[in-house]
Amino acid sequence: xxxxxxxxxxxxxxxxxxxxxxxxxxxxxxxxxxxxxxxxxxxxxxxxxxxxxxxxxxxxxxxxxxxxxxxxxxxxxxxxxxxxxxxxxxxxxxxxxxxxxxxxxxxxxxxxxxxxxxxxxxxxxxxxxxxxxxxxxxxxxxxxxxxxxxxxxxxxxxxxxxxxxxxxxxxxxxxxxxxxxxxxxxxxxxxxxxxxxxxxxxxxxxxxxxxxxxxxxxxxxxxxxxxxxxxxxxxxxxxxxxxxxxxxxxxxxxxxxxxxxxxxxxxxxxxxxxxxxxxxxxxxxxxxxxxxxxxxxxxxxxxxxxxxxxxxxxxxxxxxxxxxxxxxxxxxxxxxxxxxxxxxxxxxxxxxxxxxxxxxxxxxxxxxxxxxxxxxxxxxxxxxxxxxxxxxxxxxxxxxxxxxxxxxxxxxxxxxxxxxxxxxxxxxxxxxxxxxxxxxxxxxxxxxxxxxxxxxxxxxxxxxxxxxxxxxxxxxxxxxxxxxxxxxxxxxxxxxxxxxxxxxxxxxxxxxxxxxxxxxxxxxxxxxxxxxxxxxxxxxxxxxxxxxxxxxxxxxxxxxxxxxxxxxxxxxxxxxxxxxxxxxxxxxxxxxxxxxxxxxxxxxxxxxxxxxxxxxxxxxxxxxxxxxxxxxxxxxxxxxxxxx
Numbered sequence: 001x002x003x004x005x006x007x008x009x010x011x012x013x014x015x016x017x018x019x020x021x022x023x024x025x026x027x028x029x030x031x032x033x034x035x036x037x038x039x040x041x042x043x044x045x046x047x048x049x050x051x052x053x054x055x056x057x058x059x060x061x062x063x064x065x066x067x068x069x070x071x072x073x074x075x076x077x078x079x080x081x082x083x084x085x086x087x088x089x090x091x092x093x094x095x096x097x098x099x100x101x102x103x104x105x106x107x108x109x110x111x112x113x114x115x116x117x118x119x120x121x122x123x124x125x126x127x128x129x130x131x132x133x134x135x136x137x138x139x140x141x142x143x144x145x146x147x148x149x150x151x152x153x154x155x156x157x158x159x160x161x162x163x164x165x166x167x168x169x170x171x172x173x174x175x176x177x178x179x180x181x182x183x184x185x186x187x188x189x190x191x192x193x194x195x196x197x198x199x200x201x202x203x204x205x206x207x208x209x210x211x212x213x214x215x216x217x218x219x220x221x222x223x224x225x226x227x228x229x230x231x232x233x234x235x236x237x238x239x240x241x242x243x244x245x246x247x248x249x250x251x252x253x254x255x256x257x258x259x260x261x262x263x264x265x266x267x268x269x270x271x272x273x274x275x276x277x278x279x280x281x282x283x284x285x286x287x288x289x290x291x292x293x294x295x296x297x298x299x300x301x302x303x304x305x306x307x308x309x310x311x312x313x314x315x316x317x318x319x320x321x322x323x324x325x326x327x328x329x330x331x332x333x334x335x336x337x338x339x340x341x342x343x344x345x346x347x348x349x350x351x352x353x354x355x356x357x358x359x360x361x362x363x364x365x366x367x368x369x370x371x372x373x374x375x376x377x378x379x380x381x382x383x384x385x386x387x388x389x390x391x392x393x394x395x396x397x398x399x400x401x402x403x404x405x406x407x408x409x410x411x412x413x414x415x416x417x418x419x420x421x422x423x424x425x426x427x428x429x430x431x432x433x434x435x436x437x438x439x440x441x442x443x444x445x446x447x448x449x450x451x452x453x454x455x456x457x458x459x460x461x462x463x464x465x466x467x468x469x470x471x472x473x474x475x476x477x478x479x480x481x482x483x484x485x486x487x488x489x490x491x492x493x494x495x496x497x498x499x500x501x502x503x504x505x506x507x508x509x510x511x512x513x514x515x516x517x518x519x520x521x522x523x524x525x526x527x528x529x530x531x532x533x534x535x536x537x538x539x540x541x542x543x544x545x546x547x548x549x550x551x552x553x554x555x556x557x558x559x560x561x562x563x564x565x566x567x568x569x570x571x572x573x574x575x576x577x578x579x580x581x582x583x584x585x586x587x588x589x590x591x592x593x594x595x596x597x598x599x600x601x602x603x604x605x606x607x608x609x610x611x612x613x614x615x616x617x618x619x620x621x622x623x624x625x626x627x628x629x630x631x632x633x634x635x636x637x638x639x640x641x642x643x644x
Contacts, residue, residue: 002052005068009048010408013415016041017187024184024376031176032165033089038179039114039170040082041415042422046117047071047078049416074113081110085165093165104155107162114170118427121420122478130427133434134161140438146447149438160437161430169433170426173286174481178425181282181292182477184375186421187414188356191379194410195386197353198223198241200346216252217318219245221266221311234476234513234521237267238528246528253321257532260525261539262314268513268521269306269547271476272506274299275361280477280509282371284502287484292371293364298499298561301571302507302550305560309546309578316586317543345393352389356382383407421475428478432485445489457610459494460552463487464508471512471520479509500558507551514540514547542585546578549609553577556612569623573608576626580605604629 019041023034051071084106085092092103099107119127137157140149152160161169192198223241242263249259271277274296281299285292360378363369369377386406390399435441448462466486470479484505491501513521519537526536541548554561557570584602587594608622608629 005048005052009045009052009416010412012041012045012048013412014408016045016415016418017191017411020184020187021376021379024180024372031180032171033086035171035175035179036082036086036089038183038422039175039426040078042419042426043078043082043113043117044075045415045419046121046423047075047113049419050120074116077109078113081106085110089165092163096159096164099155099159099163103163104158107158110162110170114423114426114430117423121423122427126424126427130430133431136440137161137434137438146443147440149440152437161433168429168436170429172429172433174283174429174432175422175425177283177286178422178477181286181371181375182279182421183418184372184379185276185279185282186418187411188360188375188379188382190412190414190417191382191407191410192353192356193413194406194408195352195382196349196406200350200353203346214315214319214322216322217249217254217262217314218311219248221262221307221314223266234264234268234271234510235524237270238263238521238524241267242525242528246525250529254318255321255531256529257526257535257539258317258543260522260529260531260536261543262318263528264514264519264521264525264536264540265310265544265547267525268476268510268544269303269310271510272299272306272547273303275364277303280480280506283477283481284506287488288498288502290499291368293368295499296364298503298563301560301563301567302503302554305571305575305578306546306550308575309582310544312579313543313545313582313586316583316588320588348389348393352382352385355385421477424475424478425481428482432482435485441485442489444486445493448487448490449493456494456555457552459490460504460555463491463505464551467505467508468512468515471509471515475520476506476509476513479512480506483509496555497558497562500554500561503561504551504554507547507554511544511547511551514544516541545581545585549578549581550574553609556610573622573626576629577605577608580608580629601629 019037023029048071051068084102088103092099095103115127115130118130134157136143137152137160138154140147140151143149162171163169165171223245242260246256246259246263249262250256254262271280274281277296277299281295282292284290285295288295356378359381360374363374363377364371387399387403390403393399394402432441435444448459451458451462463483467479467483470482484502487505488498488501491504492498496504513519514537516522516534516537519533519540522537522540523533525531525540526533529536553574557574559567559570560574580601582605584598584605587598604625608625611622
């Protein structure tokens with residue numbers, strides 16, 4: 001039975017990928033109607049994948065054959081309801097407010113597999129939030145003060161959450177964007193993984209690290225910069241690249257907790273790196289009504305600032321461990337092993353991915369195509385160039401069979417990942433509809449403004465706390481989506497530019513992945529490293545300080561996002577401020593003198609980053625302080641070099 005279900009997952013995944021590619025080419029139905037079929041595939045693939053693992057159970061009771069029977073029952077419900085909604089889509093769109101009993105029955109039934117999938121994909125907190133949102137819609141009268149509302153009947157709840165079709169709820173714009181722009185890039189990442197692209201990236205990273213032993217700890221930074229930008233989940237990034245980089249760092253003397261922390265921060269930061277930005281860029285474009293190209297270009301400066309200062313933090317934190325290896329670098333090279341040798345075959349193996357990425361960027365940036373169509377052309381380029389590579393390398397008919405196997409493997413990887421995100425997003429769409437239909441979202445925004453209107457740092461701190469709370473349950477993409485609905489009006493009310501506020505929330509959502517007490521990315525990193533979770537999480541917080549500070553600095557230096565004539569000075573000031581704080585937090589302790597120096601760096605860095613909030617002084621003074629930080633850092637590195 002397990003083999004049968006395994007084949008079903010693979011077959012359904014391939015069908016989903018082909019369906020998605022055909023839709024990207026033909027656009028044969030409207031996006032609201034397409035979202036019905038997308039959710040159907042999400043529910044079927046997710047349930048089959050869940051049934052395949054014998055360790056899983058439903059409610060802690062249904063296991064083995066009973067779990068499989070329940071899974072097929074849920075799949076049958078999903079198929080029946082979704083086809084009913086798809087074939088009656090036009091009639092349902094017209095008769096909102098006058099739905100039939102059959103409509104209500106099917107709407108109620110589809111919530112069962114949706115809730116179960118959201119629960120298993122997003123955890124207990126997400127399920128509690130969804131159920132509470134239903135309770136709040138139905139029992140609004142019992143809540144006090146500004147939380148009170150007139151309440152909706154059960155039929156009205158089903159109408160707004162399911163039967164309203166394109167007007168929010170289960171088939172809202174959120175699901176439409178995730179089902180098209182986000183899903184197709186996740187599928188692209190899956191196909192690239194199936195063809196071994198990320199193995200080549202990791203080998204290429206090793207080649208870079210071999211140039212200097214001090215580049216060894218930068219392996220996850222380099223690898224995650226590429227992989228994390230495509231993948232939409234920080235935990236998945238850690239699992240994909242960390243399985244290689246973490247054991248390698250441990251092998252060369254880096255402690256397990258630090259190895260896990262480096263990978264966790266690097267993989268989380270990958271989500272903010274253009275051009276793909278973990279697929280969240282597409283949601284930002286949708287929410288702002290801007291083109292994807294504009295959002296992507298606005299994201300480059302802060303992402304490069306983050307990776308530059310984080311690479312510096314990694315160097316400072318690991319140099320004393322790596323330094324003894326410098327004298328035996330030749331021996332160190334031998335220890336990499338032949339499996340980490342980058343050959344000409346590997347170089348040619350990278351060509352299909354390079355061609356496909358070039359096609360995506362050219363169609364996105366030069367031809368200004370819709371991301372769905374750009375990703376389609378990129379996938380077609382990847383498949384054609386990969387097939388040619390297989391034929392040239394093998395020169396046998398079996399190359400077609402190898403290509404088919406790799407395609408099926410990649411399709412399964414991409415489809416399962418898309419199903420995970422789709423299941424969570426479906427649950428979040430239900431919550432967002434509850435926030436808007438009950439007017440709770442604007443009420444929360446007004447409350448946040450009332451609390452923090454006199455103190456911008458307090459307002460930003462409140463938003464950060466909200467992001468951390470939701471980050472305990474779901475991915476960066478979904479945290480951004482939920483929090484921006486709550487906080488965008490509040491930020492707009494105090495004069496923050498919309499583009500700046502969206503990036504601010506996006507970065508806050510990303511750092512939730514490495515913030516205790518939950519820190520999903522750090523959990524995976526600690527697990528791979530065999531390290532204590534809390535120690536790994538707090539090390540990640542210390543090393544990832546730039547990611548924590550950057551979103552706050554957007555309020556003081558909005559020109560980092562909205563580029564203008566002052567952007568160059570802002571880049572210099574924020575960069576030096578981040579370097580100063582990063583040095584202060586990560587420099588090794590060598591007595592009281594070093595502690596005083598670190599305090600000076602921390603104070604100077606913090607002043608440069610946040611003085612516009614507190615003082616009205618000329619920017620020239622901050623520039624002078626920034627030059628001072630660079631001079632002190634340069635002097636310190638020269639002294640270290642002489643000592644070595």
